[in-house]
Amino acid sequence: MAQSKKKAEKKEPKDEILKAALKLFTQKGYFNTSVADIRREADVSTGTIYHYFKNKEAIADALYQDIIASLNDSLKEIKNRTKNSFERLRAIVELFFALTEDASEVMGFIVLAHHQEFLPSEKPLSMSPPFLLLTEIMQEGIRSGELRRMDPVVANACFYGTLSRMIQLRLEDALEKPLDWYLLDTWTAIWKALSP
Amino acid sequence: MAQSKKKAEKKEPKDEILKAALKLFTQKGYFNTSVADIRREADVSTGTIYHYFKNKEAIADALYQDIIASLNDSLKEIKNRTKNSFERLRAIVELFFALTEDASEVMGFIVLAHHQEFLPSEKPLSMSPPFLLLTEIMQEGIRSGELRRMDPVVANACFYGTLSRMIQLRLEDALEKPLDWYLLDTWTAIWKALSP
DNA sequence: GTCTATACGCCGATAGAC
């Protein structure tokens, strides 16, 4: 969409690098991945990597910002599309489960990685825009009475904790079935915890 | 208890090393901690470290095994002391919250770290004895009808996901109050999700 | 058992040709 140029046929090295890095960071972790690994996986040279990125950390940072921004867009879209907490939270569970199946590397990078260990200047994930938006959604639900009166932090932990734990188990290959097989049970548990 | 010897006055270097490593691993992460850092924090020499441990990974492994074993003992004690799922699960929440406040480094190492990244031969945490015991406790509860009929994996994710998320927020210093301030709300949410 | 000194490989990053 944004690479336009003329014929938009050529693979952008920058994207190849990001794709390779995401795959390796999620599979082996940031510190177990060398720049040489990325170089090999992306099929570019060391020089090309350092032409597009200042250093290894900058690659991880670009990935992180991209994913956070895209997640934020999706949550905003959900918020506009739906009209109450039940629909919103349910749609978020569905989104996260679908992303885990269809873009497991993206979810692994967001849900499993400890960004603060390799992006020291980054705020915790719980302070990022999409997670603040989630908090906002839940607070609205509590105010309107659609959700139980409870501490918003606990509501958040209950929702995102359950959700991310299921995702983690799936990514660790500890589930017998794909995630959508557990969707109903997961949603029921979350909703019983949060509804009045 | 176990160092006896004669007067049990001397600090064991091995314990000092483990203590220092635990602190640093939790604070900065395994990969951001060098053996020189551990050496400095424990106030011993490089030679002493390699006298007691084969390599850096072995230090992390010793910590992991110790903590897993101790956690397993605590869960077994809880299982013996209590007589139903309500009491058991509630006691586990209290245990984890108390440990987070009183031994934050231990909990940080268990809840936050990705052991598979630096202990490649280790099974996932969800396959370790204490977590299998937790699964067993929940399955018993489901069989006896004390917990809702639901997929045990989801029950587990709901319980441990919520719990560990609260702990994570506390360790990230994202909570305004200590954990026991949230105990009632947390437990209520978990129990509503799991009870019939 | 504990220490100091040091070997050495790996990896992030740069230089500079094309």
Place this chain on the structure above:
DNA sequence: GTCTATCGGCGTATAGAC
């Protein structure tokens, strides 16, 4: 913009005296 060649440094681990 992309490449190859290479450097400097850090960090793990060892050697060997005491």
